[in-house]
Amino acid sequence: MLKRLLAICFWLTISISLPARGPVALQNIRYYSYPEYTRVVLDLSASIKIAEKVIKGSDSGRLFFDLKNCRFAANYPFEKKNAIKIQAGNLQQIRIGKGNAQTIRVVFDFDKIGKYNRFYLTSPFRIVFDIYSQTEFVSHARQAREQEVPALDGSPSIARQLGLGVHRIVIDPGHGGKDPGTVNRYLDVQEKDVTLDIGKRLNAILNEHKEFEIILTRCRDDYVPLEERAAIANSNQGDIFVSIHTNSAPRLTARGVESYYLNVTADPWAMQVAAQENAMSSKSMAEMRTILDQILQNSKISESRILSQSIQASMIANLKRKYDAVEDLGVKKAPFYVLLGAQMPSALIEVSFLSNRDEARRLTSPSYRQAVAAGLYLGIINFIQSLGKL
Numbered sequence: 001m002l003k004r005l006l007a008i009c010f011w012l013t014i015s016i017s018l019p020a021r022g023p024v025a026l027q028n029i030r031y032y033s034y035p036e037y038t039r040v041v042l043d044l045s046a047s048i049k050i051a052e053k054v055i056k057g058s059d060s061g062r063l064f065f066d067l068k069n070c071r072f073a074a075n076y077p078f079e080k081k082n083a084i085k086i087q088a089g090n091l092q093q094i095r096i097g098k099g100n101a102q103t104i105r106v107v108f109d110f111d112k113i114g115k116y117n118r119f120y121l122t123s124p125f126r127i128v129f130d131i132y133s134q135t136e137f138v139s140h141a142r143q144a145r146e147q148e149v150p151a152l153d154g155s156p157s158i159a160r161q162l163g164l165g166v167h168r169i170v171i172d173p174g175h176g177g178k179d180p181g182t183v184n185r186y187l188d189v190q191e192k193d194v195t196l197d198i199g200k201r202l203n204a205i206l207n208e209h210k211e212f213e214i215i216l217t218r219c220r221d222d223y224v225p226l227e228e229r230a231a232i233a234n235s236n237q238g239d240i241f242v243s244i245h246t247n248s249a250p251r252l253t254a255r256g257v258e259s260y261y262l263n264v265t266a267d268p269w270a271m272q273v274a275a276q277e278n279a280m281s282s283k284s285m286a287e288m289r290t291i292l293d294q295i296l297q298n299s300k301i302s303e304s305r306i307l308s309q310s311i312q313a314s315m316i317a318n319l320k321r322k323y324d325a326v327e328d329l330g331v332k333k334a335p336f337y338v339l340l341g342a343q344m345p346s347a348l349i350e351v352s353f354l355s356n357r358d359e360a361r362r363l364t365s366p367s368y369r370q371a372v373a374a375g376l377y378l379g380i381i382n383f384i385q386s387l388g389k390l
């Protein structure tokens with residue numbers, strides 16, 4: 001039954017990603033609003049490229065764009081057909097109007113327009129706006145600390161300069177709900193179950209430190225869209241974001257642990273892993289390059305690299321204590337959607353290969369999952385200690 005359901009989900013995913021012949025359908029406009037940050041997501045049946053225009057006033061502002069060759073989907077929420085009131089941060093409302101029979105105009109009304117990012121996601125196709133309440137990406141509290149604390153070692157790392165005390169740690173168990181992730185059919189193991197269990201174990205270990213607050217992006221078998229995961233971390237003002245995954249390769253002997261941070265890459269394997277996790281084609285991955293250049297300026301790349309290195313080293317050392325044939329595949333960079341827009345040091349860990357028979361068997365055992373969680377924990381603690389806090 002489950003397999004049949006999965007097959008239907010897979011078929012649905014494929015059908016949704018097929019290019020539309022007729023007009024594109026606007027299915028929904030969703031938003032996630034927080035004091036410093038609002039993420040607006042337009043769900044569409046197929047890809048549309050937009051060119052937004054911005055009109056700035058002294059105490060108001062407007063951003064608008066046209067969805068051409070587009071109509072409302074039959075299931076588009078009726079209450080969102082004219083306007084969506086937001087009134088959080090500087091974004092007041094979203095107005096929706098029919099330009100002509102084939103065009104939908106979307107208008108964002110602001111108190112004042114600050115910094116924003118716009119990017120596209122695929123499978124299914126979405127247009128995403130990240131709108132920041134302030135022109136700066138750091139909060140007032142952090143700005144104050146930045147002024148008080150001098151650079152420790154002359155490195156450009158903001159976290160080090162701040163002596164940033166890590167308080168909130170966001171754990172992201174990969175996949176969930178209708179998205180099983182990688183599946184090992186012989187052992188009947190799904191990535192989403194393994195990552196959730198490891199995430200819960202990591203949560204339990206970290207919770208022993210009273211000074212930490214742990215946030216899980218999901219604690220059940222729920223579907224959480226990729227773009228929502230970094231939004232959860234941002235809105236909770238997480239200090240560290242760790243996404244947990246299991247790897248898969250066509251070469252069934254491939255095994256080991258690898259850690260990733262968000263960046264562009266020329267490494268074909270890293271691209272393949274990212275494409276798999278992003279559930280998109282290599283072609284769409286290439287298109288992602290343009291949005292990445294924009295977003296990377298605001299990402300904590302050097303801190304994320306250090307976090308990835310710390311976790312990778314601890315994972316390998318901890319697993320090698322109990323297990324043989326633990327391969328260190330190293331720290332790599334790649335454009336993962338799940339890390340996109342995260343405003344804190346963030347890493348994605350491929351803890352082992354579910355496509356490898358030996359590692360898949362290990363991943364089914366509680367003791368191996370516990371050893372993986374302990375490795376992640378030690379890596380996080382080492383990173384925090386490297387920041388001179390704790």
Ligand SMILES: [Zn+2]
Nearest residue numbers: 174181245246
């Ligand atoms: Zn995954």
